[in-house]
Amino acid sequence: MLSICETQCITKPNASASTESVLKLLLSLVVLSGLIAIGFFHIGAWMVLPFAGLELVLVVLAFVVVLRHRGDYEKITFVENHVEIEQSVLGEIKLARFQCYWTRVTLREGEGGKTSLWIGSHNEEVEFGRDTMDNVQREQVASHLKRMLLKTK
Amino acid sequence: MSTTTVAHHDEHHDHPTGIMRWLTTTNHKDIGTMYLTFSLIMFLVGGSMILGIRAELFKPGLQLMNPEFFNQLIGVHALIMIFAALMPAATGFANWMLPLQIGAPDMALPRLNNWGFWILPPSAILLTLPFTLALFGVGDGALATGWTFYPPLSVQGGIGVDFAIFAVHLLGISSVLGSINIIVTIYNMRAPGMTLMKMPMFAWGWLITAFLLIATIPVLAGAVTMLLTDRHFGTHFFDAAGGGDPIMFQHLFWFFGHPEVYILLLPVWGFIPQILQTFSRKPMYGYKAQVYSLWAIGALAVVVWAHHFFTAGMPVPALLYFMYSTMAISLPLAVLFYCWIRTMWKGSMSFETPMLFTVGWIILFGVGGLTGLVLADVAADAQYHNSYFVVAHFHYTLFAGGIMGIMAGVYYWLPKMTGHMYNEKLGKLHFWLTAISFNVTFIPQFFVGLAGMPRRIPDYALQFAEFNMISSIGAFVLGLSQLLFVYIIISCVKGGQKATDKVWEGAEGLEWTLPSPPPYHSFTEQPVVK
Numbered sequence: 001m002l003s004i005c006e007t008q009c010i011t012k013p014n015a016s017a018s019t020e021s022v023l024k025l026l027l028s029l030v031v032l033s034g035l036i037a038i039g040f041f042h043i044g045a046w047m048v049l050p051f052a053g054l055e056l057v058l059v060v061l062a063f064v065v066v067l068r069h070r071g072d073y074e075k076i077t078f079v080e081n082h083v084e085i086e087q088s089v090l091g092e093i094k095l096a097r098f099q100c101y102w103t104r105v106t107l108r109e110g111e112g113g114k115t116s117l118w119i120g121s122h123n124e125e126v127e128f129g130r131d132t133m134d135n136v137q138r139e140q141v142a143s144h145l146k147r148m149l150l151k152t153k
Numbered sequence: 154m155s156t157t158t159v160a161h162h163d164e165h166h167d168h169p170t171g172i173m174r175w176l177t178t179t180n181h182k183d184i185g186t187m188y189l190t191f192s193l194i195m196f197l198v199g200g201s202m203i204l205g206i207r208a209e210l211f212k213p214g215l216q217l218m219n220p221e222f223f224n225q226l227i228g229v230h231a232l233i234m235i236f237a238a239l240m241p242a243a244t245g246f247a248n249w250m251l252p253l254q255i256g257a258p259d260m261a262l263p264r265l266n267n268w269g270f271w272i273l274p275p276s277a278i279l280l281t282l283p284f285t286l287a288l289f290g291v292g293d294g295a296l297a298t299g300w301t302f303y304p305p306l307s308v309q310g311g312i313g314v315d316f317a318i319f320a321v322h323l324l325g326i327s328s329v330l331g332s333i334n335i336i337v338t339i340y341n342m343r344a345p346g347m348t349l350m351k352m353p354m355f356a357w358g359w360l361i362t363a364f365l366l367i368a369t370i371p372v373l374a375g376a377v378t379m380l381l382t383d384r385h386f387g388t389h390f391f392d393a394a395g396g397g398d399p400i401m402f403q404h405l406f407w408f409f410g411h412p413e414v415y416i417l418l419l420p421v422w423g424f425i426p427q428i429l430q431t432f433s434r435k436p437m438y439g440y441k442a443q444v445y446s447l448w449a450i451g452a453l454a455v456v457v458w459a460h461h462f463f464t465a466g467m468p469v470p471a472l473l474y475f476m477y478s479t480m481a482i483s484l485p486l487a488v489l490f491y492c493w494i495r496t497m498w499k500g501s502m503s504f505e506t507p508m509l510f511t512v513g514w515i516i517l518f519g520v521g522g523l524t525g526l527v528l529a530d531v532a533a534d535a536q537y538h539n540s541y542f543v544v545a546h547f548h549y550t551l552f553a554g555g556i557m558g559i560m561a562g563v564y565y566w567l568p569k570m571t572g573h574m575y576n577e578k579l580g581k582l583h584f585w586l587t588a589i590s591f592n593v594t595f596i597p598q599f600f601v602g603l604a605g606m607p608r609r610i611p612d613y614a615l616q617f618a619e620f621n622m623i624s625s626i627g628a629f630v631l632g633l634s635q636l637l638f639v640y641i642i643i644s645c646v647k648g649g650q651k652a653t654d655k656v657w658e659g660a661e662g663l664e665w666t667l668p669s670p671p672p673y674h675s676f677t678e679q680p681v682v683k
Contacts, residue, residue: 003679014256014258014341014343014679016340016342016343016344016345016347017340017341021340022340022341029364029368032364033367033368033371036368036371036372036408037372040375040405040408043401044390044398044401045375045376045379045390045401046375047374047375047378047382048371048372048375048376048405049375050375051370051371051372051374051378052371052375054371055370055371058329058330059333059336062261062262062265062333062334063337063340063341065262066261066262066337066341070341134258134673135674136672137674
């Protein structure tokens with residue numbers, strides 16, 4: 001999900017599920033599958049149990065993987081004559097700050113045609129939107145940044 | 154549901170080309186296309202098998218094949234049609250349309266999505282390979298037990314049973330991976346403002362389907378694994394001589410097998426109301442009632458399994474419970490039928506091909522539902538069980554209710570997917586050929602079934618000859634008319650009149666705000682649902 005306004009660009013993954021709703025969902029699946037597996041175990045079909053257990057582990061893992069990244073975001077903010085880039089991955093926040101006058105925005109083409117967007121100055125660069133944006137969005141952000149930077153020069 | 158304007162850009166290719174694109178793709182539309190293509194190919198493979206069967210049944214006596222091969226064709230036909238044609242078709246639509254409908258950039262777990270698809274072709278090969286091996290003198294062909302694997306026949310069967318067991322395991326893994334992905338996507342990837350009760354009905358249909366798959370696939374996996382150990386590792390789960398119980402397998406199998414019917418139908422019940430509202434040009438009637446009915450059907454689906462084997466013998470209270478609980482499914486289903494008909498009522502209806510298929514679907518699926526009520530009756534079932542009446546009933550449910558529904562969906566979304574309009578005249582011709590020949594095939598089977606003709610037998614009494622001949626002629630017309638379907642799809646993919654973004658005048662939903670075909674990366678700006 002990308003939102004661009006005049007002085008700020010934010011990109012973050014879709015996260016429509018609340019922790020509470022996911023817990024309710026997982027609980028209902030565990031109860032449903034668990035009851036079925038235990039029922040069949042009771043009549044001697046114990047082999048249902050390991051398959052049900054394995055499947056529930058997979059469901060939980062899938063949600064864990066997705067929900068761990070729900071708080072991730074990347075943000076570019078223009079503050080006076082500086083560009084601030086804030087990146088939050090798994091709760092760890094990295095901050096980079098460049099002076100607008102020297103800041104360069106580069107769009108590089110990589111393997112398989114995938115582009116990468118780099119922002120930096122004086123041999124220091126930060127990649128922006130590697131996993132959260134597609135080529136079109138990276139291009140969109142790059143041209144917006146260049147336009148904004150030109151205004152400050 | 155109203156949405157903000159979505160900005161679009163020209164197609165940018167940041168993906169490999171050629172075969173590597175399809176092997177490594179994580180794009181939901183690519184994977185959806187692969188599922189749908191695979192489904193179409195397997196539909197033709199499974200269909201050609203049944204044409205062999207109908208050719209054999211054209212007249213009494215054995216003409217073309219021995220009974221063993223006849224049984225193998227029936228079993229593999231069913232497994233292919235259910236697991237390799239219908240289920241992948243519904244999954245293909247889910248991949249293509251769910252992210253577009255809920256405003257997500259892709260599925261939540263794209264790599265899992267890729268693996269889920271690529272498990273399918275090896276399992277299809279496993280199902281059909283025993284036929285080829287038998288030609289070279291290895292083994293005795295595919296499984297000859299029907300799709301139900303009932304022991305003791307399956308315990309005593311040849312290597313075809315082992316191949317089918319492994320194929321079922323792979324198909325199960327694929328289904329579970331797909332279900333997990335769909336549940337996570339629907340829960341976590343919806344656009345801002347798209348609450349659960351604003352979701353398109355198709356998303357609801359698939360959410361409940363995914364629940365059912367997660368609840369029942371472990372039971373099937375456990376059952377076929379126990380069968381495998383009975384065959385090769387000296388266990389006696391289903392061997393009465395060793396203290397086991399062959400009826401337990403029937404309970405295990407149908408605990409999965411009955412919900413499987415709804416697994417095949419719920420996604421179709423999801424998009425049918427969307428087609429109806431589009432071509433009736435009025436809002437869907439009873440959205441909430443439909444959602445609750447889908448949940449009710451999903452819940453009932455897992456508690457009615459034993460009506461498939463009333464005749465195997467069970468206590469009277471169990472017979473009564475399973476009879477009444479099965480009949481109870483008709484209540485939420487009646488609510489759905491009422492909502493579908495009310496959606497059309499006093500609408501400005503037009504009958505383009507998707508609508509023709511949908512209206513035909515409602516009528517024919519209704520026949521499938523009503524004949525199901527007859528079979529749910531314990532007393533009547535004793536006569537109809539294992540007869541051609543059952544064959545006709547479940548083809549009205551799964552061909553009319555499943556495949557014709559899928560065809561409605563194909564015609565509805567094909568212009569969106571390809572960017573071209575299909576040939577409307579040929580589409581309508583395909584509908585009429587399909588609807589008429591389907592009835593010519595299966596109405597006679599009701600009559601021969603009522604008269605006592607058993608299923609899965611390559612020869613029959615002379616009194617059934619005329620009806621079987623009519624049924625075979627219908628089947629061949631039905632089979633050949635599907636070549637027209639393939640031609641329409643291929644010519645639409647290759648070119649044709651340019652489709653507009655909205656395609657259909659009355660279409661509603663986020664997928665219609667995108668260009669036709671949608672760009673490789675669907676939403677470059679987040680849509681907001683109000």
